[in-house]
Amino acid sequence: MLKADDLNVYYGKIHAIKNVSFEVKNGEIVSLIGANGAGKTTILHTISGLLRSTTGSITFEDKNISHIEPHKLVRHGLSHVPEGRHVFLQMTVLENLEMGAYSMKKVSPSALKRVYELFPRLEERKNQIAGTLSGGEQQMLAMGRAIMCHPKLLMLDEPSMGLSPILVDQIFSIIKDLHSVGTTILLVEQNAGKALAISDRAYVLESGRIVLSGTGKELAESEEIKKAYLGG
Amino acid sequence: MRKCVYVGFIVKNILTIIFRKVTQVTNLIVTLIQGISLGSIYALIALGYTMVYGIAKMLNFAHGDIIMVGAYLIYTSVALAHCSPILGILISVASCALLGIVIEFLAYRLLRRASSLSVLITAIGVSYFLQNIALLVFGSEPKSIPVLFNIPAIQIGNSITITGETMLTLGLTVIIMTALTIFINKTKLGKAMRAVSEDKDAAMLMGINVNRTISITFAIGSIMAAFASLCYGISYTYIKPTTGSMPGIKAFTAAVFGGIGSIPGAMLGGILLGVIEKLSMAYISTQFTDAIVFGVLILVLIIKPTGLLGKQIREKV
Ligand SMILES: Nc1ncnc2c1ncn2[C@@H]1O[C@H](COP(=O)(O)OP(=O)(O)OP(=O)(O)O)[C@@H](O)[C@H]1O
Ligand SMILES: [Mg+2]
Numbered sequence: 001m002l003k004a005d006d007l008n009v010y011y012g013k014i015h016a017i018k019n020v021s022f023e024v025k026n027g028e029i030v031s032l033i034g035a036n037g038a039g040k041t042t043i044l045h046t047i048s049g050l051l052r053s054t055t056g057s058i059t060f061e062d063k064n065i066s067h068i069e070p071h072k073l074v075r076h077g078l079s080h081v082p083e084g085r086h087v088f089l090q091m092t093v094l095e096n097l098e099m100g101a102y103s104m105k106k107v108s109p110s111a112l113k114r115v116y117e118l119f120p121r122l123e124e125r126k127n128q129i130a131g132t133l134s135g136g137e138q139q140m141l142a143m144g145r146a147i148m149c150h151p152k153l154l155m156l157d158e159p160s161m162g163l164s165p166i167l168v169d170q171i172f173s174i175i176k177d178l179h180s181v182g183t184t185i186l187l188v189e190q191n192a193g194k195a196l197a198i199s200d201r202a203y204v205l206e207s208g209r210i211v212l213s214g215t216g217k218e219l220a221e222s223e224e225i226k227k228a229y230l231g232g
Numbered sequence: 233m234r235k236c237v238y239v240g241f242i243v244k245n246i247l248t249i250i251f252r253k254v255t256q257v258t259n260l261i262v263t264l265i266q267g268i269s270l271g272s273i274y275a276l277i278a279l280g281y282t283m284v285y286g287i288a289k290m291l292n293f294a295h296g297d298i299i300m301v302g303a304y305l306i307y308t309s310v311a312l313a314h315c316s317p318i319l320g321i322l323i324s325v326a327s328c329a330l331l332g333i334v335i336e337f338l339a340y341r342l343l344r345r346a347s348s349l350s351v352l353i354t355a356i357g358v359s360y361f362l363q364n365i366a367l368l369v370f371g372s373e374p375k376s377i378p379v380l381f382n383i384p385a386i387q388i389g390n391s392i393t394i395t396g397e398t399m400l401t402l403g404l405t406v407i408i409m410t411a412l413t414i415f416i417n418k419t420k421l422g423k424a425m426r427a428v429s430e431d432k433d434a435a436m437l438m439g440i441n442v443n444r445t446i447s448i449t450f451a452i453g454s455i456m457a458a459f460a461s462l463c464y465g466i467s468y469t470y471i472k473p474t475t476g477s478m479p480g481i482k483a484f485t486a487a488v489f490g491g492i493g494s495i496p497g498a499m500l501g502g503i504l505l506g507v508i509e510k511l512s513m514a515y516i517s518t519q520f521t522d523a524i525v526f527g528v529l530i531l532v533l534i535i536k537p538t539g540l541l542g543k544q545i546r547e548k549v
Binding site (some may be wrong): 048050069070071072073074075079080082086087088089090091095098099100102103145146149 | 420423424426427430431433434435436437438439440441442
């Protein structure tokens with residue numbers, strides 16, 4: 001479904017992503033894990049077109065999307081929940097959700113209903129200004145907003161960042177729900193244990209390079225991973 | 233007999249005092265109405281500053297000169313080419329919208345990666361460019377805008393008169409501001425403009441064409457400047473190449489006063505500025521008016537640095 005082939009991304013002179021290739025197949029949950037500054041966010045930004053790779057290509061459903069303008073990608077079925085949520089803080093919850101459906105002709109009532117089923121809290125607070133939501137609620141809003149356009153592939157950048165353990169579990173179970181209704185998922189996480197547990201496959205990133213890959217189970221059991229990311 | 237004279241004297245005095253008070257009150261009302269009318273012109277211009285600042289984080293110092301261009305276009309089409317006033321206004325509004333888009337392209341989009349100082353200086357450059365074009369085409373002699381509409385003044389009681397120009401200005405501003413508020417809050421494009429103002433990357437990820445939205449914002453700001461030039465033109469009639477500068481600076485002040493980036497703030501700031509200006513002209517001093525106006529601005533900014541309605545919301549972590 002999504003194929004990244006030989007990506008190299010620079011911030012000025014900093015070579016942040018080095019010869020990265022990976023693939024997400026239809027119906028999978030794939031994780032990118034790695035320490036702070038490994039380049040996970042950079043990769044997602046490159047897929048979304050906010051950054052450009054100097055080499056290689058990105059294909060989505062057999063179309064080369066390497067040079068498509070970012071705002072046109074949503075229409076191809078690709079949706080991105082950015083790191084740090086980036087909800088529109090001065091707009092209401094409902095308006096944020098409407099922006100998620102910007103690429104559609106109109107806001108589909110069924111999509112809205114589904115978001116409210118997944119996140120009942122958002123329905124209670126639909127007229128509240130997003131800036132006044134708690135961090136966890138903002139994460140729910142960011143995810144709800146991203147699925148308003150019925151994406152085929154959902155990219156999540158550290159959805160569990162800064163959340164309490166209960167909320168982390170809740171977010172992960174919602175990711176599984178979304179996956180079970182047919183959404184393919186590319187997940188970036190620091191919480192390697194939880195991410196590997198729900199992933200079909202995963203890639204491990206270290207200073208801009210993919211150093212390991214395998215099924216979620218294989219990686220969760222690998223000694224290297226246990227030492228580096230799972231605390232023993 | 234003596235008593236009668238005495239009573240008569242008292243009655244006369246009381247009547248004089250009442251009459252004085254009444255004149256004072258009516259003078260105050262007239263001054264307030266003039267202030268609101270002038271202020272609503274400032275508010276129209278301030279909206280353009282604030283919307284462009286909100287979305288592009290750019291202080292568009294060429295904005296004031298759009299008023300001047302708009303006024304000359306009305307003058308050219310109505311006084312020189314003998315178009316009907318409505319057609320003249322349409323030409324002015326459409327051309328200003330286009331000018332806004334051109335300014336966005338030259339002074340903002342082409343300088344996307346430049347420092348904000350370069351953008352500011354380019355905008356000032358565009359401002360002088362427009363003034364000099366006007367000087368070249370129309371000369372430095374003031375031109376007079378013909379009477380566009382004949383609206384009779386209305387008389388309330390026997391001492392309050394509201395001129396047709398004032399009523400037109402007030403009516404037009406109310407309509408434009410209502411329309412703008414509905415547009416920003418209720419329409420898809422209006423909401424997209426707010427989204428882009430807040431977070432361009434996130435807006436892009438939603439599928440919003442950020443460049444196009446910014447360019448539309450410049451166009452809308454310029455359309456409001458064109459309406460401001462219409463109101464300005466019918467009230468002050470004479471225009472020259474520097475006509476836009478002073479109202480431009482005042483309106484910029486109004487936008488900062490209300491909280492730059494805030495749309496209700498620009499409306500409030502503009503109207504308050506107009507009222508303060510007219511009040512200080514009438515009751516304090518004509519010469520010190522501008523000093524007083526800017527003094528109030530400085531005071532407000534010291535007490536509340538974000539302006540009257542400006543706010544800062546931080547992201548939760
Ligand atoms: N705007 C930028 N300018 C310069 N360097 C940057 C920029 N953004 C990221 N980098 C650098 O690129 C590298 C990869 O950053 P990236 O944000 O992709 O890491 P990450 O894996 O998402 O980290 P984290 O888990 O902390 O979010 C880091 O070394 C970072 O310092
Ligand atoms: Mg990151």
